[in-house]
Amino acid sequence: MPDRVYLDWNATTPLRAEARAAMSAAWDLVGNPSSVHAEGRDARRLVEEARAALAAAVGALPRNVVFTSAGTEANALALSPGLRGPSRGPVERLLVSAVEHPSVLSGGRFSADRIAQIRVTRSGVLDLDHLRGLLSDGPPALVSIMAANNETGALQPIAEAARIVHDAGGLLHVDAIQAFGKIAFNMNAVGSDLATFSAHKIGGPKGVGALVAAEGIAGLEPVLRGGGQELGRRAGTENVAGIAGFGAAVNAALQALPEDAERMTSLRDRLGNGIRAIAGATVLADDAERLPNTVLFTAPGLKAETAVIGFDLEGIAVSSGSACSSGKVQPSHVLSAMGYDATVAQGAVRLSLGWSTGPEDINRALEAWRKLGNTLLREERRNTA
Numbered sequence: 001m002p003d004r005v006y007l008d009w010n011a012t013t014p015l016r017a018e019a020r021a022a023m024s025a026a027w028d029l030v031g032n033p034s035s036v037h038a039e040g041r042d043a044r045r046l047v048e049e050a051r052a053a054l055a056a057a058v059g060a061l062p063r064n065v066v067f068t069s070a071g072t073e074a075n076a077l078a079l080s081p082g083l084r085g086p087s088r089g090p091v092e093r094l095l096v097s098a099v100e101h102p103s104v105l106s107g108g109r110f111s112a113d114r115i116a117q118i119r120v121t122r123s124g125v126l127d128l129d130h131l132r133g134l135l136s137d138g139p140p141a142l143v144s145i146m147a148a149n150n151e152t153g154a155l156q157p158i159a160e161a162a163r164i165v166h167d168a169g170g171l172l173h174v175d176a177i178q179a180f181g182k183i184a185f186n187m188n189a190v191g192s193d194l195a196t197f198s199a200h201k202i203g204g205p206k207g208v209g210a211l212v213a214a215e216g217i218a219g220l221e222p223v224l225r226g227g228g229q230e231l232g233r234r235a236g237t238e239n240v241a242g243i244a245g246f247g248a249a250v251n252a253a254l255q256a257l258p259e260d261a262e263r264m265t266s267l268r269d270r271l272g273n274g275i276r277a278i279a280g281a282t283v284l285a286d287d288a289e290r291l292p293n294t295v296l297f298t299a300p301g302l303k304a305e306t307a308v309i310g311f312d313l314e315g316i317a318v319s320s321g322s323a324c325s326s327g328k329v330q331p332s333h334v335l336s337a338m339g340y341d342a343t344v345a346q347g348a349v350r351l352s353l354g355w356s357t358g359p360e361d362i363n364r365a366l367e368a369w370r371k372l373g374n375t376l377l378r379e380e381r382r383n384t385a
Contacts, residue, residue, distance in 0.1 A: 004315045004316070004317065005316045005317070005364050006317045007316060007351045007352060007357070007362070008318055008319045008350075008352060009131055009293060009318060009352040009354035009357075010150050010151075010153075010178060010201075010293070010294060010350065010352035010361055011319055011352075012201070013200060013201060013202065013354055014203065014356070015203060015245070016248070016252050016253075017050075018203075018248040018251070018252040019199075019203055019246070019248045019249040021099060021248070022046075022247065022298060023110070023205060023243075023245040025244070026240050026241035026244040029042050029043050029046070031043040033046075033047050033237070033240055034227070034228075034229060034237065036350075040195045040359075041118040043130075043240045046243065046244050046247075047240060047244075049247055049355065050244055050248075051065045051067070051243075051247075053248075053250045054197065054246070054250050055212065055246040057180075057250050058077060058176075058185060058187050058195060058212055058241070059186040059187045059188040059189065060213070060214065061215055063231070064212055064213040064214065064215060065210055065211075065212050066210060066211045066213075066220075066230045066233045066234050066307070067208065067210050067230060067238060067239070067243050068208075068211060068234055069208070069209065069239070070140050070207060070208070070209045071101075071103070071175075071177045071196055071197065071198030072196065072209070073209060074102070074110045074194050074196035074209040074210055075103040075108065075175060076106075076223050077108075077220065077222070077223050078108065078144070078194045078196055079094060079104070079107060079109060079110060079144065079173070080140065080219060080221045081109055081110055081114070081221075083171055083220065084217070084219045085193055085215040085217055085218075087141050088140065088169050088170060089169070089171055089219070090219055091139075091141055092139040092141070093110065093114040093115070093116075093138060093139060093140075093142070094107055094108070094110040094114060094115045094116075094144065095115075095116050095131070095135070095142070095144070095145075096115065096116075096117055096118065096143075096144045096145075097117070097125055097126050097133050097144070097145050098117045098119060098120055098337035099146070099152075099154075099334045099337050100144060100145075101150065101153075101175060101177075103237065104146070109221065109295075118130055118143075118145075120133060121338070122338055122339050123287050123288040123338070124149055124152045124154040124284075124285045124334065124337075125154055125155075125156060125157065125160060125288050126156050126157060126256040128157065129245060131143070131161060131164055132164055133167075134164065135164065135170060135353045136168065140168070140170050140171075141170040141171075142171050143165045143166070143171070143172050143173070144172075145173075145174065145175070145179075146176075146179075147174050147175065147176045147177035147183075147185060147190075148178075148183070148291050149178065149334060150177075150178045151334045152284065152285035152290070152296050152334060152338075153290035153291035153295075153296065154290055155183070155290060155291065158172075158174055158190040158191070158192065159189070159190045159191055162190060162191030162192060163191065171193040171194070171217070172191065172192050172194070173192065173193065173195070173196070174190065174192040174194070174195045174196075176195045177196060177201055177209075178201060178291070180197050180201070180202060180253075181201065181202035181257065182257075182260075182261065182264075182293055183257075183261065183292070193213065194213050194214070195209045195211075195212050195266045196209065196211050196212075197209060197212065199242065199246035199249055202249045202250065202253040203253060204250075204251040205242045206246070207239065207248070208239055208242035210246070219339050220233055224236055230344070239326050260292075261292045261362070262292075264293045264353050264355075267297055267359065267362050268290075268292055268353060270287060270359075271295050271362050271366065272295045272297070274362070274366040275295065275297050275366070278299075278366075278369055278374075279299045279300070279325045279332035279369075279373030279376045279377055280299055280300050280374075281298065281299040281302075281373065282297060282298055283295055283368075284296045284297065284335070284338075284344075284348060285338075293352050293353040294351075294353075295350070295351045295355075296348050296350045296351075297348065298344050298347050298348045298349070302347045302348075303347055304346060304347050304348055304349055305320065307320075307372055308320055310368070310371075310372045310375075311349075311368050314367075314368035315364070316364060318349055318350065318365075319349070319350050320348065329346040330346070331346040332345045332346070332348060333364065335348060
């Protein structure tokens with residue numbers, strides 16, 4: 001049987017060799033990074049090197065990087081009522097786009113009555129006029145917008161949204177977890193006040209994330225309280241090996257970014273064009289600016305769960321375009337927010353590429369889809385006969 005093809009990079013990525021090496025070295029250290037002796041200082045050095053690497057990559061100061069257990073925890077930490085900036089806030093309510101990750105849609109520490117959703121277009125792009133209207137009707141708000149959607153790959157107009165939010169006296173949090181490492185992202189360039197990241201989306205280990213704040217942001221309330229780790233912003237002994245792997249993955253991803261993005265864009269477009277040519281398939285959000293690695297598609301009569309299994313049997317790992325819990329595919333809240341009906345929202349399949357994806361992987365994916373698509377067409381003819 002041929003080697004399997006992995007096309008689910010938006011879910012998680014393989015561990016980069018650089019991250020593996022950094023983690024292996026860290027596992028040999030015995031010290032607690034909060035200890036002042038030599039062993040503790042050795043561990044602390046690895047944590048601070050990773051902190052500096054992430055800060056430099058996103059245009060922030062190392063002291064404003066908080067390491068967490070995952071992107072979900074980083075989002076929960078960011079969504080704090082009372083956040084304030086040098087000339088903005090404190091925020092009293094939360095506005096989130098309707099296509100956010102569930103960890104943002106849940107609202108963090110904001111009560112349900114202080115949360116409102118911002119509409120998106122049919123392409124999954126933020127409705128900036130609706131954002132303006134929501135901001136004009138109430139006290140200062142924290143606005144949370146993902147830089148790139150994990151399902152469709154659609155990129156959001158972050159810089160323009162930041163100007164609108166700041167003009168209204170609010171603060172902007174950007175969930176950059178899916179975008180970072182695939183496109184250039186700099187907090188200063190886009191105007192974000194807070195941004196969140198996850199190691200395992202860029203070739204680092206699972207179980208490590210980070211919240212990065214712009215200089216002057218105050219009022220961050222810890223989710224976990226206890227010791228004084230992370231300058232009192234996140235209690236618990238740091239995951240030294242995981243953080244070291246995160247820092248190494250940041251450096252490796254940023255170094256490879258320009259070449260990887262160009263190559264993946266070419267492969268993505270060939271994949272999308274090939275998919276469209278079979279069984280009346282439609283690539284969703286293809287009229288929006290997208291990540292260079294993401295194709296989300298549907299076809300008449302397509303059931304995502306069946307398609308994911310079909311690809312898997314052909315040796316190809318893909319995912320449904322909708323959230324999956326307890327093994328059951330649910331209608332995608334992202335596609336529902338974009339105005340698609342339940343048939344589409346529960347019948348979309350996502351293929352996402354990575355740094356090791358090659359032309360032969362695309363060929364195999366298209367051949368698998370040709371088989372599945374022909375099955376769909378035969379069933380359609382049988383049902384209409």
